[in-house]
Amino acid sequence: MSDKKNTLALLGEDAPQEIADALRALGFSARALPCDSRLATPVRSHADMLMLPVGKVVFTSSEYLSVAEDIFKALESLGYEIVACNAEIRSDYPHDVAFDALVLKSAIIARLDSLSDEIKTYATAMGIALLDSKQGYAKCSAVSVGESAIITADMNIARAAEAAGGDTLLISAAPEAIRLEGYDYGFIGGASGVLEDTVYFTGDISSHPDAERITEFCNAHKKKIISLSSEPLNDVGGIFFFPSVK
DSSP, X not given: OOOGGGOEEEEETTSOHHHHHHXXXXXXXXXXXXXXXXXXXGGTTOHHHHEEEXXXXXXXXXXXXXXXXXXXXXXXXXXXXXXXEOOOOOSSTTXXXXXXXXXXXXXXXXXTTTSOHXXXXXXXXXXXXXXXXSOSOHHHHEEEEETTEEEESOHHHHHHHHHTTOEEEEOOOOTTTEEOTTSSOOOSGGGEEEETTEEEESSOGGGSTTHHHHHHHHHHTTOEEEESOSSOEEOSSOOEEEOOOO
8 A cells, every 4th residue: 555645646726725635634745736827727737637647657748847847856756757748738629638548557548639649659669559539538537446447427438448448337427416617517537536445536426416336336346435525526637646656
């Protein structure tokens, strides 16, 4: 098990303070990701839009690397390699999803024509399959509860995961169930984070209409659930956990 004190939990600076406070209360070192002004305001500090961890390598844009230099130095101190990418980020879709990819045990699911070239090159070199999805917000749309098990409300992501041999729980879209300020609804991936045997949700999972099915699926994959707030689920761009890999 990872040492929580030496595990960095990253989430956007626009996320509700109570979520970061709850993570700190659990013993994590929680830090806020600064905004990238090139992205749309509601998602400008979303972790799943700003970087992509693949094992011990973390990909981000060269521009954002300079904005969040202290964050990436902290990741390097934990043993991670940072790769600066030349992706051109804009606020309009699909120019905002260069790092929004779902990483499974042996595959990366993403809108491939928008995915950063450096990620595609790395995946090919490492023998990781690249699976195309019409849904460009791949990481936003799904939560991984195992190396090849996901929960999503998006049929395109579900099909891609199944093609990679994954176990998939397809839940209802339920627009009212996950908040995302500035949009009609948020995504389950953006309302969660996973570390080892625990799935952390940014609100009360019981508020979701598929809460029982979600809980059963997590339990089936030997994952327990912690709700970080008593409020409804909130899409904050996900929580990225980085235990020391030294």
